[in-house]
Amino acid sequence: LAKTTQPISMDSYEGQEVNITCSHNNIATNDYITWYQQFPSQGPRFIIQGYKTKVTNEVASLFIPADRKSSTLSLPRVSLSDTAVYYCLVGDMRAGDSNYQLIWGAGTKLIIKP
Amino acid sequence: NAGVTQTPKFQVLKTGQSMTLQCAQDMNHNSMYWYRQDPGMGLRLIYYSASEGTTDKGEVPNGYNVSRLNKREFSLRLESAAPSQTSVYFCATKFRGRASGNEQYFGPGTRLTVT
Numbered sequence: 001l002a003k004t005t006q007p008i009s010m011d012s013y014e015g016q017e018v019n020i021t022c023s024h025n026n027i028a029t030n031d032y033i034t035w036y037q038q039f040p041s042q043g044p045r046f047i048i049q050g051y052k053t054k055v056t057n058e059v060a061s062l063f064i065p066a067d068r069k070s071s072t073l074s075l076p077r078v079s080l081s082d083t084a085v086y087y088c089l090v091g092d093m094r095a096g097d098s099n100y101q102l103i104w105g106a107g108t109k110l111i112i113k114p
Numbered sequence: 115n116a117g118v119t120q121t122p123k124f125q126v127l128k129t130g131q132s133m134t135l136q137c138a139q140d141m142n143h144n145s146m147y148w149y150r151q152d153p154g155m156g157l158r159l160i161y162y163s164a165s166e167g168t169t170d171k172g173e174v175p176n177g178y179n180v181s182r183l184n185k186r187e188f189s190l191r192l193e194s195a196a197p198s199q200t201s202v203y204f205c206a207t208k209f210r211g212r213a214s215g216n217e218q219y220f221g222p223g224t225r226l227t228v229t
Contacts, residue, residue, distance in 0.1 A: 032215040041223070042223070043118075043204045044218075044220050046217045046218065049216055051215075089216060091216055093208060104149075106154060
């Protein structure tokens with residue numbers, strides 16, 4: 001089971017680009033890299049996932065180097081509403097069944113200041 | 115289209131009491147999951163159901179039981195609640211297929227306090 005390491009907390013300012021890096025040295029061949037966002041008193045919300053290189057959607061980009069031992073979530077032009085906890089997860093849940101598990105760490109608490 | 119719903123939102127139990135947490139989804143997803151989240155920590159998997167008719171233990175199953183009633187509903191039961199089960203409980207669903215990867219959809223949570 002691949003574990004991840006990410007900063008406990010980060011601060012930034014409105015309008016800045018924020019990059020959160022996650023380390024996952026023992027990622028397995030079939031593992032995806034997935035990021036979730038969680039606001040207080042809410043369930044986590046899927047942001048983005050990727051396998052290799054770069055993935056971009058309407059809210060974020062995910063950069064994955066060739067060795068896949070780390071990944072970087074990039075949030076462009078953040079606002080106050082981006083203040084949340086961000087979780088980096090690696091694993092392969094495609095079959096949804098036995099012998100899989102995603103390990104959820106404590107996440108990165110991102111605080112955006114005006 | 116409500117997505118994933120959970121009832122109740124809040125519950126206070128005394129030690130030894132039992133209760134069932136309900137989860138329902140209208141996303142037509144095959145797989146459903148129950149997690150708990152303790153303060154300042156990530157989620158831990160309690161039980162999951164890969165498809166209707168199957169259930170399996172996760173990381174922390176002791177003290178819990180589950181029922182996959184049909185494709186839409188997955189319930190979590192505490193037979194004899196203990197203070198250590200004070201937590202926030204999340205239900206999640208996932209489309210079972212290669213394209214979905216690790217993309218899960220979570221309910222709003224049930225905040226349970228056991229005194």
